[in-house]
Amino acid sequence: MSDKTIVKFLLFILLVGVQVFAAAQSKDLKLSSSKKANKYFDDARIAYRNGDMQSAADHLSAAVEEDPRFKEAYRMLGVIYFERMNEPEKSIESFERLLELDKNYDNQIYLSLGEAHFYQGNYTKAKSVLKDFLSRDATEAQHQWAALLIKNSDFAINARENPVPFNIKKLGPGVNTSEMEYFPALTADQEILYFTRQKGYGKYAQEDIYYSNFIDSNWSNSRLVDEPVTTDYGNEGAHTISPDGKFLIFTSCDKRDSHGGCDLYITKKVGDDWGIPKNLGPSINSGAWESQPTISSDSRALYFVSNRKGGFGRSDIYVSYLGEKGFGKATNLGSVINTFADESRPFIHPDNQTLYFASNGHPGLGRADIFYSRADGLLWGEPVNIGYPINTVGEEPGIFVSTFNNIAYYSSDIEEEGNLDIYSFVLPEEARPAPVTYFKGKTFDAVSKKPLQASVQIVDASNGKTVNETFTDPVNGSFMLCLIEGKDYLCNVSKEGYLFFSENFLLGQHDISEPYIMDIPMKKIGIGRTIVLKNIFFDSGEYELKEASLFELDKLKRLLEENPLMKIEIRGHTDNVGSETDNLTLSENRAAAVYKFLVDNGIGQAQVSYKGFGENEPIADNETDEGRAKNRRTEFTIMEM
Template sequence: MSNAQGIVTPKAQRLYSRAQECIRLHRSTEAETLLQKCLREAPNFTDAYTALGMLYCDNGQYSKAADVFRQASGACPSCTQAFVLPLARALCQARQYEQASSVLDQWKRSAALSPSLKGEYDRLRQNAQFGKYAVNARPTDTPINMGARINSVYDEYFPSVSIDDSTLVFTRRTNGVDEDFYIAQRDSCGGWFIARDMGSPPNSGMQEGAQMRSADGHYLFFMRCGNRSENGWEAGGCDLYFSYTKDAGWSQPVPFGATINTPGYEGMPALSCDNKELYFVSDRVGGYGGKDIWVSRFENGLWQVPENLGPEVNTPFDETAPFIASDNQTLYFVSDGHPGLGGNDIFYSRKKKDKWQRPENMGYPFNTPFDDVSLCLSADGRKAYLASNREGGLGNMDLYEVRMPETAQPEPYTYVFGIAYDSLDKRRLNYAQIEWSDAETGEKLYHYQSNRGDASYMASVLLHRKYGLHVYRVGYADYNDTISFTTAHVLAPDTLNFPLLDFNYSPPLYDTLLARFYFLRSNVQLSDSDQAQLKAMIAPYLEQTRVEFFVNGYTDDSGTPAINEELSSARARTLASLLGAMGIGDDKIHIQGWADADPIAPNDSEEHRQQNRRVEIVLRKP
């Protein structure tokens, strides 16, 4: 066999074919040995150089890869152009940015390249320039491997952490094929217990990855791959699903409809803390090339048609793994299209006046020339959990934790938790709408809803602002208030409950027994001491306009019904006349004689009958 560089012997071709089979079976060491033998047999075999260089790149041995591509250029001078881009890429990933720039500067054919190769050429130039700056700039903190309780010989990525920082959920790919969710809890010393399979649901025999739990803990959004549908439209290879809390676990996952899912790729969801915006990754038509980040907004009970985040965020290459911070203004994502350190890097962008700003690279060694592929933040925004295949891991892709640079942290915010409930019977009220606006300008800032389960809500709001609150629900009067927060509470959120008043409510009337006055047999007059006591009791209420007095007279059972009725009424009139003499209007005095009804003691002795010969004055006020 021959190629443009000379003869490839049958032995070299056999060695090359065996090496390709070893690469397919992930037997890297054997493949390396076979390719080295192949090149000794056929020093001009360019395909073997390419395979060996890519093998080193796949194993993170970028310096070795660069040496192989240099050797290829020397062995086949006429093929030098074919190895310029792989060589520059390997040099960038080996952190040899000066040499990468030199290789690209010496290449004179960039203007004549195809658009795709021209884009790759320009990207490598930007990476080389940025890399030279990044490694000499003020370093960020170095990510720390999370250890063997979390990481394994398999790949771990797409971490997410609960608001109280006590539960970590991530994706693990076992045997290079099966993706499932694993969960770990913190122990009493602040470390992590061994991660366990999250179970079914949401895990299944298909591929589940990149989960995102809502801030209130009630919803789970994730990606499931390997989907097919009868009509070929509603489900593609990877689609977005959601599940909600049910009893002690999760409901069976449900796919989003065709507004979100297409026959293309949809995955890696990120939900805003108010559950109103869903960021995700798709290669659908209308993007800027490769995979882009899109957002759908929940309005009028439906997820709306997704919008592309635009060219400030998306590039002709891949943007993946979005994470929206709880300030709803800072987006973190992964890209191999923006200037970086050589592999996939993590970036952040801030939203100002509804427009995403130019992304910033998280810097070195937060990012590395290796692939840093996903990130989430702790609730306070000061710590990040990320996935990377950098050197020193337990497997190919491991989880790390690192302190966030101050410049890349979200805007200061706090969490607020509460419920909406009926102010009278204390029933919890789901579907109450909770609007937060700027108290000075009236601009609507946040919109939450008490959930369908326990009627709770979880809000994330910026500090040092005065908010106007408007809470409303069908059948209830609106609730309005103003509030502000100056201190962040994320592990133990501020509590703000909303008591709502039923529309049919009328203020209750409260009756209070002020006094009882007792009478001798057949007597209807009060003694002087009783009259003095009555005046003292009534005095505090003389200036109150919303009070009424009910004067109820009673007798014992010794007389006839007619006599008892007249006697009880006469006693009530006696006290009513005294109230009138104090200045209380007739319209506020209600008189009733009840004869021997409603005794407070049995009529079996003179002592007990004395208790039943009485007048009660009841005060009624709202």
């Protein structure tokens, strides 16, 4: 029997143990000699069957007070406290009192007592009790489970002896209230925080999505994400926001278009308004439970949690990749991440290679810990526990990590007031993702200044592959894209009827904490219009085109193909370093290189010409490095249409 099979079996035992135990009360019970104690015991069984655990515990407490040697009552009380009320400290009292009365009453009690000590954080005591259990008769599966708990106890003891830095900060009253706030998620620029708020409890609980803006170093008073996203007749929450703030993916249950239970829905923001949510369909949603989505910064990978059949445990993390027809069939993330137990609350950082999630199946300190894993190509690395005291004996809620300053956000009831609030803390260095920044701005008509919807494409300069692309907002022209450290990027912004705009981002020469903010004026195609080709590259003093120039050259070629009546002049320019004659020759040779590429790739000679201007037409001063860099340029001007 494999470890995972063993533990699955054991978890089944643990989950149904109370029910089996309760059912057994009708026969072979070791009742008390006190009729009053037995009456309390019977009342406890009835309360248990009715789901009233507190009443059951109260009746059992009365039973053992009436008869302090009532072993069966101690046993049932310990099981209820531990398995149904999550009060391991009280269960320890009951189990230890039972073993004081009869140390051989039932070997299973030692396993339950060891578990209770573990989940109470008494790791050394847990090891002692569990080692005692291993010397007693039990099933192989039970012994395997005890051995795993001992292993976890060793891990927890070591983690406590080697704590990680942890200093939390509670978000302000604009976000946190007397209600419960959880599932924080931020846009890449960290200016808007979305979270779930629960009002009421039990069958009267209502979950909705709220947002708060970061203004003047404070979070503003939160506002409801209004209809059509949130409704009065259903719960909406457990959400994620795409880094650019355009897509909100959330969980909603039992809607008319549901595939069963809770499904994932998506809505797009246009201007300031959210569109009608759409069910993400059968490639993602099933007849089971789907929730807790997170999306990559390029919007091509959607991760979520499901308890569908065929997984490794009770709930697993799945991923779906975006194709031409939408998100494809979801697949299980695999056994490196998913275990026999529960994996939940995944968060994929905008670096697209660091996954944070919660689990009670990997070695940890309690009921569920936070872990992280780093991708190596298509494979995920072995999960790493984020450490103590971030992780505790309790059930940790998962985290959201900011784009570029290593701030983690999570929900907790640290103040023990019975309500979850949202907190932030700086991630330990070992758990930090790859540095990421963002490119943000608006596109607009250069003359009328009216917003334009345009296509923004980001390309890896080293291989010409598109790494991110989007359309700007049709109402306000806004856009935002993430850029990962360690690469140089080329950018092209295009719109039909307009000349394309180009830019490059050399992240090796840029402070990653400083984002790129740029509003982009788009020039309509017309005679006399000039565009600087910022992604045409040459080595210093040379005129051979570098490979990174091919992306821009192809854009220029397509512009000419789409406008066969357009005639352009390629113009080369230099700074004033060196002799005027050499600069004139260099500028002409560089313009000629662009001309040659176009002609060699099918553009007619009648449609394109070239000319070198040397240092004679600067667009900036030649006294600074920045000015000289602007003057060293290749551009084209429309001569005829």
